[in-house]
Amino acid sequence: MTENTPAEPAAPAPAPSPTAATPPPAAAKPPLAPVSRTSPITRAALLAYLLLIIYASWFPFSGWHNQGLSPLIFLETTSMPRYWTKFDAIINVIGYIPLGTLIVYALYPRIKGIWALLLAGACGLLVSGTMEAVQTYLPSRVSSNLDFYTNAIGCAIGALIGVLTVRRLLDQSQLQRLRRAWFAPHASQGLVLLALWPLAQIYPQNFLYGLGQLLPILSEWLSQLLDMEIDLGNMIRPDVELTVEQYWLSETIITACGMVGAGLTLLCLLRKPSPRGLLLSAMVVASVVVKALATALLFSPENAFVWVTPGAQAGFLIGAIMLAGLTYAPHVAQRRLAVTTLLLGLVIINTTPANPYFVATLQTWVQGKFLNFNGAAQFLSLLWPFFAVWFLWLPSHKLNAAKVS
Structure with missing residues (x-):
């Protein structure tokens, strides 16, 4: 009879190489912060509101002629207009608040913070001054330093509101999410x-x-x-x-x-x-x-x-x-x-x-x-x-x- 020889023991498995070790699981990435985006709708609204201001300031667009007055005559006097009411002053302030807010919204996110506030305030001065200067060529309108100052104040108030609300409205607003979900x-x-x-x-x-x-x-x-x-x-x-x-x-x-x-x-x-x-x-x-x-x-x-x-x-x-x-x-x-x-x-x-x-x-x-x-x-x-x-x-x-x- 043939003598049975014991089987040779199996060779031990080689130890895993350190370089072939399974990489540790990647650390969880923190959620991305919302990306600031420009808002085309605010820029379109700004253009529309600016056109409304121009039309309202120069209405009824008739009788244009040079009355021999300096276009900046409203800045050359420090006295109050002879005829004015609190109603007119309040309306002038309120009418320019949306302008300042929309300017800040339109500049975001390229310009924000204090620089947006200053730029919007300067734009309010420029727009208001232009409206009053052109009114010197309209006999049915009267340029006024009170209108100029109240309009500028309204724009500055609107700019401050815009600076305080722009991030919440444009970056974190439920309205923005609905806008993207419902509209093209x-x-x-x-x-x-x-x-x-x-x-x-x-x-x-x-x-x-x-x-x-x-x-x-x-x-x-x-x-x-x-x-x-x-x-x-x-x-x-x-x-x-x-x-x-x-x-x-x-x-x-x-x-x-x-x-x-x-x-x-x-x-x-x-x-x-x-x-x-x-x-x-x-x-x-x-x-x-x-x-x-x-x-x-x-x-x-x-x-x-x-x-x-x-x-x-x-x-x-x-x-x-x-x-x-x-x-x-x-x-x-x-x-x-x-x-x-x-x-x-x-x-x-x-x-x-x-x-x-x-x-x-x-x-x-x-x-x-x-x-x-x-x-x-x-x-x-x-x-x-x-x-x-x-x-x-x-x-x-x-x-x-x-x-x-």
């Missing part, structure tokens, strides 16, 4: 435009949402320029008297077009997760509230809802039905329909004669202390539809970014 990346200019739509209802208009009635203003300017009576409305439209039913039909179309045009402009900026119905309803409700409050303030409380006519009610109902049906339409279709309705509304509002009842009511309006405010309101009322059409015709890829879910 390039919707900033559109959001500013839509925020101004309710404010455009302040100035008295022939019809509800009847913005963009330029012919009376153009007729007045041409009459002054050519020193002769010119009525562009009579040149364009037939010289016929409209019946009450025809006025109501025109008002129905104008109201529906204005409401649908603004609503679709909002809808084509929204992402899929956004609460479209809620946002759309909020914008429309805001326009109605502003319209009622402005009518009560400018005329009388009992006239707060005088604009609720049968034509306005029918147009509002038609507009609501159209917006409900188009809420989830493709963005391209929403944009094209918005342009179509806005242009149709412009054509009808500028070819429909003024309502005699509206003209009689307007004659009771005493602008008085609200002259500057009314100038800015008229600016919005006249030009909002044109700005909206221009925005909707921007390169389509900016608006189509709203398709991203």
Whole structure:
């Protein structure tokens, strides 16, 4: 028999090389701090507000001529103006507070802190001084050192508010997160435009949402320029008297077009997760509230809802039905329909004669202390539809970014 030999013991496993050792787990990285970003919406808002200040300060833009006064005459006197009120001073301060705040927001994060405060204050002095200097060429306006100082103070207060709130609002705000979740990346200019739509209802208009009635203003300017009576409305439209039913039909179309045009402009900026119905309803409700409050303030409380006519009610109902049906339409279709309705509304509002009842009511309006405010309101009322059409015709890829879910 063959003798069994014991098996050789297995060789021990080699010790692991120090260089081949498993690396220790990486240390947990601290959460990244929020990145400061520029805010296109604040820059667009700053530009819009600056245009409002210019229009309000130089309204009514007529009678320009050199009165033989130094443009800096308001700085050459230390005495107070002969006619001034606490109301005027307070309005001047309040009117420039948003300007200072928006300047600081627009500069962030490139310039912040004390430097942003100083730069915004200097811009307030420059803007206010320019407005007062140009007013020396307008016989209907009076430049004033009180206006200059109160405007500058208002801008400085606004700049301080901006410095204290800019980080919380632009870097850590829930509003910023909702902005990125609900709206397209390039919707900033559109959001500013839509925020101004309710404010455009302040100035008295022939019809509800009847913005963009330029012919009376153009007729007045041409009459002054050519020193002769010119009525562009009579040149364009037939010289016929409209019946009450025809006025109501025109008002129905104008109201529906204005409401649908603004609503679709909002809808084509929204992402899929956004609460479209809620946002759309909020914008429309805001326009109605502003319209009622402005009518009560400018005329009388009992006239707060005088604009609720049968034509306005029918147009509002038609507009609501159209917006409900188009809420989830493709963005391209929403944009094209918005342009179509806005242009149709412009054509009808500028070819429909003024309502005699509206003209009689307007004659009771005493602008008085609200002259500057009314100038800015008229600016919005006249030009909002044109700005909206221009925005909707921007390169389509900016608006189509709203398709991203």
